[in-house]
Amino acid sequence: MIGNILxxxxxxxxxxxxxxxxxxxxxGLAFFxxxxxxxxxxxxxxxxxxxxxxxxxxxxxxxxxRGLVATIEDRVAQNIDDDAIYLLVDPQGRxxxxxxxxxxxxxxEAGQVFELxxxxxxxxxxxxxxxxxxxxxxxxxxxxxxxxxxxLRALLKNALLWAVTVVAVMAAIGGLVVRNLFRRALHSVSVxxxxxxxxxxxxxxxxxxxxxxxxxxxxVINDMLDRxxxxxxxxxxxxxxxxxxxxxxxxxxxxxxxxxLLHAATREELQAAIERATAxxxxxxxxxxxxxRISEIEAGSRRSSxxxxxxxxxxxxxxxxxxxxxxxxxxxxxxxxxxxxNAYGDxxxxxxxxxxxxxxxxxxxxxxATVRLSAVVGPTGIEIVVTDQGPGIPKADxxxxxxxxxxxxxxxxxxxxxLGLSLVQAVAQLHGGALRLEDGTPGxxxxxxxxxxxxxx
Amino acid sequence: xxxxxxxxxxxxxGFVVRGLKESGHVVEHADNGRDxxxxxxxxxxxxxxLDRMLPGGIDGLHILETLRGQKNAVPVLILSALAAVDERVxxxxxxxxxxxxxxxxxxxxxxxxxxLGRRGNSEGPVTRLKVEDLELDLLARxxxxxxxxxxxxxxxxxxxEYLMRHAGQVVTRTMxxxxxxxxxxxxxxxxxDVHVSRLRQKVDKPFPVSxxxxxxxxxYMLRAEPx
Numbered sequence: 001m002i003g004n005i006l007x008x009x010x011x012x013x014x015x016x017x018x019x020x021x022x023x024x025x026x027x028g029l030a031f032f033x034x035x036x037x038x039x040x041x042x043x044x045x046x047x048x049x050x051x052x053x054x055x056x057x058x059x060x061x062x063x064x065x066r067g068l069v070a071t072i073e074d075r076v077a078q079n080i081d082d083d084a085i086y087l088l089v090d091p092q093g094r095x096x097x098x099x100x101x102x103x104x105x106x107x108x109e110a111g112q113v114f115e116l117x118x119x120x121x122x123x124x125x126x127x128x129x130x131x132x133x134x135x136x137x138x139x140x141x142x143x144x145x146x147x148x149x150x151x152l153r154a155l156l157k158n159a160l161l162w163a164v165t166v167v168a169v170m171a172a173i174g175g176l177v178v179r180n181l182f183r184r185a186l187h188s189v190s191v192x193x194x195x196x197x198x199x200x201x202x203x204x205x206x207x208x209x210x211x212x213x214x215x216x217x218x219x220v221i222n223d224m225l226d227r228x229x230x231x232x233x234x235x236x237x238x239x240x241x242x243x244x245x246x247x248x249x250x251x252x253x254x255x256x257x258x259x260x261l262l263h264a265a266t267r268e269e270l271q272a273a274i275e276r277a278t279a280x281x282x283x284x285x286x287x288x289x290x291x292x293r294i295s296e297i298e299a300g301s302r303r304s305s306x307x308x309x310x311x312x313x314x315x316x317x318x319x320x321x322x323x324x325x326x327x328x329x330x331x332x333x334x335x336x337x338x339x340x341x342n343a344y345g346d347x348x349x350x351x352x353x354x355x356x357x358x359x360x361x362x363x364x365x366x367x368x369a370t371v372r373l374s375a376v377v378g379p380t381g382i383e384i385v386v387t388d389q390g391p392g393i394p395k396a397d398x399x400x401x402x403x404x405x406x407x408x409x410x411x412x413x414x415x416x417x418x419l420g421l422s423l424v425q426a427v428a429q430l431h432g433g434a435l436r437l438e439d440g441t442p443g444x445x446x447x448x449x450x451x452x453x454x455x456x457x
Numbered sequence: 458x459x460x461x462x463x464x465x466x467x468x469x470x471g472f473v474v475r476g477l478k479e480s481g482h483v484v485e486h487a488d489n490g491r492d493x494x495x496x497x498x499x500x501x502x503x504x505x506x507l508d509r510m511l512p513g514g515i516d517g518l519h520i521l522e523t524l525r526g527q528k529n530a531v532p533v534l535i536l537s538a539l540a541a542v543d544e545r546v547x548x549x550x551x552x553x554x555x556x557x558x559x560x561x562x563x564x565x566x567x568x569x570x571x572x573l574g575r576r577g578n579s580e581g582p583v584t585r586l587k588v589e590d591l592e593l594d595l596l597a598r599x600x601x602x603x604x605x606x607x608x609x610x611x612x613x614x615x616x617x618e619y620l621m622r623h624a625g626q627v628v629t630r631t632m633x634x635x636x637x638x639x640x641x642x643x644x645x646x647x648x649x650d651v652h653v654s655r656l657r658q659k660v661d662k663p664f665p666v667s668x669x670x671x672x673x674x675x676x677y678m679l680r681a682e683p684x
Contacts, residue, residue: 275674281560282562285560286643289540289558289643290643292540292541293642296541296542301543302542302543305542317638317639320612320638321638321640321644321648322648324648324651324652324655325646325648325651328651348542348641348642351640352640352642355640355642355644359644359646362646363646
């Protein structure tokens with residue numbers, strides 16, 4: 001039960017993995033040290049025995065048995081460390097030369113290396129020996145006392161075992177530290193997430209200020225939360241809008257129909273009332289569709305249809321569409337657009353956004369005024385600017401102007417539902433840009449900024 | 458025209474069928490996908506009005522894809538409450554010729570269905586259009602009325618061309634927006650009316666008979682007699 005809970009904790013898993021890796025590498029290191037020192041000693045001993053055997057064999061070849069005996073005695077005498085072991089016995093097993101009393105019974109076969117306990121000079125000690133057969137039935141035993149080496153080996157073993165134990169303890173402590181670090185790093189995220197799950201959408205993940213991976217994660221999560229709360233606000237706005245702003249025209253249509261039902265005296269009156277009510281309903285549908293379109297844009301799903309586009313013909317299309325409307329109202333529509341204006345986005349949406357801006361500009365301009373539509377490529381992106389000479393937007397209203405259904409004082413007498421700028425802003429945001437509403441003194445200067453999309457290919 | 462209406466909503470279907478019949482068309486009606494597919498595949502129609510969401514396990518797009526799979530090129534107007542741009546694209550990609558979202562005005566539906574039926578009949582590219590004494594030369598990009606040359610802006614030319622191609626039919630403002638300007642949104646202001654009135658100044662004003670007629674609550678129509 002507790003084991004399960006621990007295993008499900010990522011912090012615990014990381015701690016265990018950290019400790020296991022540390023212990024494993026300590027073991028690896030210890031094993032390598034052991035192999036390269038203790039093993040080396042063994043190999044050296046064997047090599048020394050082999051060298052001895054070869055050189056004694058050469059002496060026998062040169063001077064026969066006498067030379068061999070003399071060499072052995074010479075070597076025993078010269079061996080300062082007193083670690084060399086020689087024993088030459090005759091076919092009856094009697095000692096001929098060497099520093100060992102008796103032939104050890106265990107050493108029965110030639111060529112094999114034996115590790116055994118020997119009684120030497122009244123002391124018990126360990127030795128590695130090998131038997132060689134000499135012609136005429138003599139046997140030769142060559143060996144090395146390894147008591148000292150064994151002691152060294154034991155020392156090394158103890159040291160390594162202690163080292164590994166210390167590492168294991170350190171690994172356990174380190175694991176706990178890692179786990180706590182991990183917990184602390186995630187704590188802010190999980191607290192925030194819990195608060196949001198409980199309904200507090202204003203919560204954000206705290207920064208440690210170190211700019212590390214966890215801060216980056218916090219940034220991503222905060223961006224996501226911002227977006228979610230924007231979408232939630234949008235939904236809230238739309239439902240508020242439906243509750244309040246659509247109620248009025250629906251009431252009007254309903255009243256017309258009921259009034260006609262109760263009071264229409266002639267067929268013509270009835271027909272006229274129904275026609276007006278239908279027109280009212282059409283208006284409601286139009287507002288509704290505009291709302292849906294804004295929501296659709298804000299949801300961001302249309303980003304999948306982005307492509308490389310040339311905005312120049314698109315803007316000239318807007319000029320073509322609204323030029324005559326402006327003329328009709330004796331307003332000059334001046335358009336300054338470069339021959340080519342490359343962008344990355346949704347052509348239809350950008351066109352609709354620009355059309356909305358131009359439509360607004362014409363709607364709010366007095367006659368004989370000039371509406372300008374221009375586009376410039378800046379270092380960071382494209383700016384599409386629409387200026388008019390109308391009343392502009394009071395400073396206090398600038399922030400609210402892009403809200404759904406917001407209608408400024410000066411807009412009361414003009415037709416519209418107050419959704420045009422909401423759509424422009426939604427389009428700008430979809431493209432990662434912005435809509436700026438500036439004072440054009442006189443009039444409004446609306447700037448639709450679309451950033452250069454370098455990464456888009 | 459012989460028109461098949463596949464629509465499950467009784468009120469909408471009854472309204473559409475009655476309206477189409479009053480406009481002089483022969484109408485068959487299916488209220489579910491299965492019957493709709495059977496009728497569409499087994500009989501010959503000049504146009505089909507197809508609802509997207511249908512009961513009976515076979516939806517509108519399925520019918521459409523099946524028909525197109527059988528190389529049946531009957532013009533199809535998709536009628537749907539799904540208004541998102543993606544849905545519209547999906548409908549047209551499945552082989553729909555036109556897409557109308559609910560709620561809709563009957564005049565819009567009628568105009569679009571008649572335009573679709575007409576399109577099915579015209580064969581081969583046209584180089585000259587002629588209505589009464591108004592002539593439009595698509596190759597020379599010239600317009601003459603009663604032998605007199607009329608100078609038109611490129612967009613006015615395309616507007617007139619669209620009206621002449623649909624001569625004798627109602628053309629709605631939305632159809633003009635889509636067909637002439639390729640605008641798929643509502644431009645709020647009555648821009649289309651301004652453009653048509655401009656065109657009238659040049660094409661109708663100097664002559665005794667007006668050809669561009671306004672159809673109340675619907676749109677415009679190009680023909681000699683007033684509506």
